[in-house]
Amino acid sequence: MPTLAHQPxxxxxxxxxxxxxxxxxxxxxxxxxxxxxxxxxxxADYEVLRVLADAPDGILRARELRCEVRWEKSRLSHQIGRxxxxxxxxxxxxxxxxxxxxxxxTAAGRDVIVTACCEHAKAVRAYLIDRLSPEQLEALADxxxxxxxxxxxxxx
Amino acid sequence: MPTLAHQPxxxxxxxxxxxxxxxxxxxxxxxxxxxxxxxxxxxADYEVLRVLADAPDGILRARELRCEVRWEKSRLSHQIGRxxxxxxxxxxxxxxxxxxxxxxxTAAGRDVIVTACCEHAKAVRAYLIDRLSPEQLEALADxxxxxxxxxxxxxx
DNA sequence: CGCAGTTGGATGACATATCAACCACCGGTT
DNA sequence: AACCGGTGGTTGATATGTCATCCAACTGCG
Numbered sequence: 454m455p456t457l458a459h460q461p462x463x464x465x466x467x468x469x470x471x472x473x474x475x476x477x478x479x480x481x482x483x484x485x486x487x488x489x490x491x492x493x494x495x496x497a498d499y500e501v502l503r504v505l506a507d508a509p510d511g512i513l514r515a516r517e518l519r520c521e522v523r524w525e526k527s528r529l530s531h532q533i534g535r536x537x538x539x540x541x542x543x544x545x546x547x548x549x550x551x552x553x554x555x556x557x558x559t560a561a562g563r564d565v566i567v568t569a570c571c572e573h574a575k576a577v578r579a580y581l582i583d584r585l586s587p588e589q590l591e592a593l594a595d596x597x598x599x600x601x602x603x604x605x606x607x608x609x
Numbered sequence: 610m611p612t613l614a615h616q617p618x619x620x621x622x623x624x625x626x627x628x629x630x631x632x633x634x635x636x637x638x639x640x641x642x643x644x645x646x647x648x649x650x651x652x653a654d655y656e657v658l659r660v661l662a663d664a665p666d667g668i669l670r671a672r673e674l675r676c677e678v679r680w681e682k683s684r685l686s687h688q689i690g691r692x693x694x695x696x697x698x699x700x701x702x703x704x705x706x707x708x709x710x711x712x713x714x715t716a717a718g719r720d721v722i723v724t725a726c727c728e729h730a731k732a733v734r735a736y737l738i739d740r741l742s743p744e745q746l747e748a749l750a751d752x753x754x755x756x757x758x759x760x761x762x763x764x765x
Numbered sequence: 766c767g768c769a770g771t772t773g774g775a776t777g778a779c780a781t782a783t784c785a786a787c788c789a790c791c792g793g794t795t
Numbered sequence: 796a797a798c799c800g801g802t803g804g805t806t807g808a809t810a811t812g813t814c815a816t817c818c819a820a821c822t823g824c825g
Contacts, residue, residue: 461730466738469746472753473737477633478679479760497811516773523634528812530775535810552773552820574617581629582622584759585752590625592748596741597628603740604635653781672803684782686805691780708790708803 484576492569497532499573502541502558502566511558514547518556541565640732648725653688655729658697658714658722667714670703674712697721 462470485496494502504521505511513521519529533556536542541562547553558566582590618626641652650658660677661667669677675685689712692698697718703709714722738746 461727462733462738465743465746465750466734469750469753470733470737472750472757476753476757476760477637479757481633483760495811514773519773525813526772526774527776527814531811534775547773550773550821552818554774571617577618577626578622579763580760581626581756582618584756587621589748589752589755590621592745593752594621594625594628596745596749597625597632599745600737600740601628601632601635604632604639604736607735651781670803675803681783682804683784683806687781690805703803706791706803708788710804 480580483580484573487576488569488573491572492565494565494569497528498536498541499566499569501532501536501556502562503570505542505556505558506563506566506570511563513556515554515556536562636736639736640729643732644725644729647728648721650721650725654692654697655722655725657688657692657712658718659726661698661712661714662719662722662726667719669712671710671712692718 481496488494488496488499500522501518504518505513508517515529515533519526522529524532533542533544537544540559543557543559545555545557547555585593637652644650644652644655656678657674660674661669664673671685671689675682678685680688689698689700693700696715699713699715701711701713703711741749
């Protein structure tokens, strides 16, 4: 009956990972549930609408959108299909490249995202930002950027 | 055409949230893919096996397990069903409470989790821990615990 | 031109998460 | 004993994410 006591993380590392991991789960869950309850949007819906709403004319080629949200092709395709069904976005053919498709946010989509964005910011503030000191907030940003840079550098 | 420029997060807050959020996604994705490739386990499988493997005799009542991983009842039930099908755990009736059920990790499950745990720790180290200074690592733990405490305090 | 490799996107199968019932059992009350 | 609110767990419907595969159109090059 092997135990996991010889796990190759020491106490300090273990504490950091454990607490980070749990925070991530709880925080994401809380924000997701609140978003869904307030606006009926999933996290994925929110991401798509947020990016589209910030694009000129609320239009983006699927490829650009995919690049922004860093999703796989199939995920975006399925997601847009569902959102199209709910009237949040539309899909058109692309002029320059006839393989491509162009996603446009609808008026309804814009309505939802504006309020969702607001509520979302409130949640982020309430659960994360307001709990931390300015120093901690900056430390978190530094940490995140460092880790991200490391991840992007190493494409293994 | 309302823009999102009046979003109620200032530049400092926005940077922290944005970078944290992106790190979370990339880091989780990387670890998940590596775990899956190396061992065939999903994150959910890993969590369940990790908790079970640390329990005395590799046995836990479903209720306890659920409490450890903080899942909904239905999620655990479905998950255990699948894992049972793959021979990673077994499900038995509970003696003390005939509503209850008892989950037991199998030998095969124990084999998988031991190596998975090792690989997982390597990934956590490579992508997170080794990128950060000791001060940053401690700061991350402090931040996470603070945020977690706030989340648990407020059950809205 | 004609071909090969690449890219943009869609599709189907499958694994997973979530939500809302549902059912059986527990415990305490009358 | 009959009841009742609460709990432990399951189930099915539905939404979602992932993977492998497919197809058509682009690109560059001989």
